[in-house]
Amino acid sequence: MLNVMVVDDSLIIRRNIKKMLIELGCNVVAEAVNGQEAVKLYAKYNPDAVTMDITMPIKTGIEALKEIRKDCKDAVIIMVTSHGQEELVMDAIKNGAKGYLLKPVTIDKLTIVFKKAFPELTFEAKKELTAV
Amino acid sequence: MQMYEDVLGALIDRMESFVGEDMGIEILDKNICTKVCEFELLDCMTIIGLGGDLNALTVFSFDTFLIDKLVESFIYGEVSQEERAELSKEIPAEVANTVIGNAIPNFPNSGKGATITPPIIIEDAKLARKLKDSSVLMAMIKTKYGNAQCALLN
Numbered sequence: 001m002l003n004v005m006v007v008d009d010s011l012i013i014r015r016n017i018k019k020m021l022i023e024l025g026c027n028v029v030a031e032a033v034n035g036q037e038a039v040k041l042y043a044k045y046n047p048d049a050v051t052m053d054i055t056m057p058i059k060t061g062i063e064a065l066k067e068i069r070k071d072c073k074d075a076v077i078i079m080v081t082s083h084g085q086e087e088l089v090m091d092a093i094k095n096g097a098k099g100y101l102l103k104p105v106t107i108d109k110l111t112i113v114f115k116k117a118f119p120e121l122t123f124e125a126k127k128e129l130t131a132v
Numbered sequence: 133m134q135m136y137e138d139v140l141g142a143l144i145d146r147m148e149s150f151v152g153e154d155m156g157i158e159i160l161d162k163n164i165c166t167k168v169c170e171f172e173l174l175d176c177m178t179i180i181g182l183g184g185d186l187n188a189l190t191v192f193s194f195d196t197f198l199i200d201k202l203v204e205s206f207i208y209g210e211v212s213q214e215e216r217a218e219l220s221k222e223i224p225a226e227v228a229n230t231v232i233g234n235a236i237p238n239f240p241n242s243g244k245g246a247t248i249t250p251p252i253i254i255e256d257a258k259l260a261r262k263l264k265d266s267s268v269l270m271a272m273i274k275t276k277y278g279n280a281q282c283a284l285l286n
Contacts, residue, residue: 009250010222010225011219012222013226015207016209019209057250082229082236103234104230
C-alpha cells in the first residue's frame with residue numbers, strides 16, 4: 001500500500017484528496033498545512049508520495065519541494081495547482097516534481113497522475129456498496 | 133478602467149463555467165460588468181486581493197442555498213452533518229480561490245505579473261459603497277439555488 005502525505009492550506013482540498021486517495025487504496029500517513037510543516041513531516045514519515053499545493057503561507061510548495069528533494073532525491077512529489085500557475089509548475093518540474101494536478105482535483109485526474117508516477121502499481125477506485 | 137472590466141469579465145466567465153460545468157449547477161442568467169455606486173452583499177462572502185500589475189480587491193458573495201449546493205458538489209464522498217457545517221464556512225473562500233486561479237490566464241496580458249492574496253472570510257456584512265475616486269464593478273450569475281456575485285473594487 002502506497003503511503004502518501006497530503007499538503008494543502010485548504011481544509012476542503014486536503015479532505016477531498018485524502019478521501020480520493022483512500023478510495024484508490026492508498027494510505028494517507030500525514031497531512032500538512034504549509035511547506036514548512038511538509039518538510040518536517042516528510043522527514044518523520046518518509047512517505048512514498050506527496051501531493052503538494054503550490055501556493056501556501058509560510059513556505060510555498062516549490063520551496064518545500066526543493067528542500068525535500070535536497071535530502072531525498074527519490075521523493076515523488078505531485079504538485080497541485082490552478083490554471084494560472086504554469087510557470088510555477090514548470091519550475092516545480094525542473095526541480096524534480098513528478099507531475100501536477102489541476103484544480104478542481106477529481107478522482108480521475110488523481111488516478112491518471114498516480115498511474116504515471118507509479119506505473120507498476122494499480123489504482124482503482126473502490127466503489128461503495130449500496131444496500132438494495 | 134477597461135483593464136478592470138476585462139479582469140471582471142474573466143472572473144465571471146470562470147465562475148459561470150465552474151458553477152455550471154465543474155459543479156453541475158444550471159446557470160439561469162449572467163450579468164456582467166455593471167458599474168455601481170453600492171451593492172448589497174449576499175449571505176456568504178470572501179475577499180481576495182489582486183496585486184502585482186493589478187491593484188484591486190475581489191469580493192465574492194453567495195446565497196446560502198447555493199453554498200449548500202456547492203458543498204454537495206464540491207465535497208467529495210460522504211459527509212457528516214458536523215463536517216458539512218465546518219466545510220460550508222470554507223466553501224466561499226475555496227470557490228473564489230479556485231475561480232481566480234483558473235481565470236488569471238484570461239486576464240489582460242495573460243495574467244502575467246498578477247498575484248493574489250490568501251482569501252479572507254467576512255461574516256454578517258450587508259452593503260458595500262464606493263467613496264471618493266474608488267470604482268466598483270459588479271457581475272453576477274443566477275442559478276435556481278440562488279445567486280453568486282463577484283465585485284471588483286479599486
